[in-house]
Amino acid sequence: MFNILVLSENRSNGKLEGEFGLSLLVNFNGYKFLFDTGASDLFIRNAKAFGIDVDIMAENVIISHGHSDHTNGLKYLKNAKRIILHPSAFKMRYSMRQRTYSGFPMSEQSLKNIHNVYKTKDTIEVMPNLWYLGEIPMTVDFEKDGNFATTLDEAGQVIDKTEDDSAVVASTGKGLIILVGCGHRGICNIIEYAKKVTGQEQVYAVLGGFHMRGLGNKAKIDKTIEYFKKNRIRNVYLGHCVTDDVIDYFEENLTSSKIFRLAVGKKFYMEKSIEENLAEKL
Numbered sequence: 001m002f003n004i005l006v007l008s009e010n011r012s013n014g015k016l017e018g019e020f021g022l023s024l025l026v027n028f029n030g031y032k033f034l035f036d037t038g039a040s041d042l043f044i045r046n047a048k049a050f051g052i053d054v055d056i057m058a059e060n061v062i063i064s065h066g067h068s069d070h071t072n073g074l075k076y077l078k079n080a081k082r083i084i085l086h087p088s089a090f091k092m093r094y095s096m097r098q099r100t101y102s103g104f105p106m107s108e109q110s111l112k113n114i115h116n117v118y119k120t121k122d123t124i125e126v127m128p129n130l131w132y133l134g135e136i137p138m139t140v141d142f143e144k145d146g147n148f149a150t151t152l153d154e155a156g157q158v159i160d161k162t163e164d165d166s167a168v169v170a171s172t173g174k175g176l177i178i179l180v181g182c183g184h185r186g187i188c189n190i191i192e193y194a195k196k197v198t199g200q201e202q203v204y205a206v207l208g209g210f211h212m213r214g215l216g217n218k219a220k221i222d223k224t225i226e227y228f229k230k231n232r233i234r235n236v237y238l239g240h241c242v243t244d245d246v247i248d249y250f251e252e253n254l255t256s257s258k259i260f261r262l263a264v265g266k267k268f269y270m271e272k273s274i275e276e277n278l279a280e281k282l
């Protein structure tokens, strides 16, 4: 079983509020975890609309990377049993474009005072057939430069290589299911690493933000689409930092894949359990 409920996302479903952020509640074979916590307490409020208390429901929280649109919600969590993230997630970051703080919402110590924190650059098998990938190597030619913003440190303006930008991969009977946050390290780099870690080639689904805002760099988007075709990726769920014109472009040009749009409140049943399949037939 691999089910997802979208709690925070840029697109609203009309009834529930959206925000520039990402948070997913995932159920993998009965093991429930949060993938990111969005930009505010919205993920908690939206979960409540489904009768869900995320503090009770989620066994783990896995953080894709430290940007505030994925981590600000941590301020509102009461008792996460374990929070998994990369050490660089705690970096102080500033958006040069918006001239605001865009990094982790609290110090490492303050997070540790409340929650059990598991900090690692390495890949870890969170449970059988489910991995947090840790630091993503950048191996694909056209993604060597990643999708990096500039930030500020003691030296002044520097490129932020977002070493903490990671992903989650599940190995299922249908193939790999890969969840990404913003895709700063490059969506194809992430997929390549997921295949390497799991030893499985077939990718059933990729979901999240690919960091494609507008069609300005069409050559790179075309190469990404070619990569998806070559790898026969069956399902592509696009949202967060992918704009509508890019999703339209994927729909027109990646006809070998099913394309889905993320929106708050949407549920995706990627792999159904035997019970769920049976219930559907009855």
Ligand SMILES: [Fe+2]
Residues within 6 Å of the ligand: 065, 067, 182, 184
């Ligand atoms: Fe980001």
Ligand SMILES: [Fe+2]
Residues within 6 Å of the ligand: 021, 022, 067, 069, 070, 181, 182, 209, 240, 241
């Ligand atoms: Fe983001």
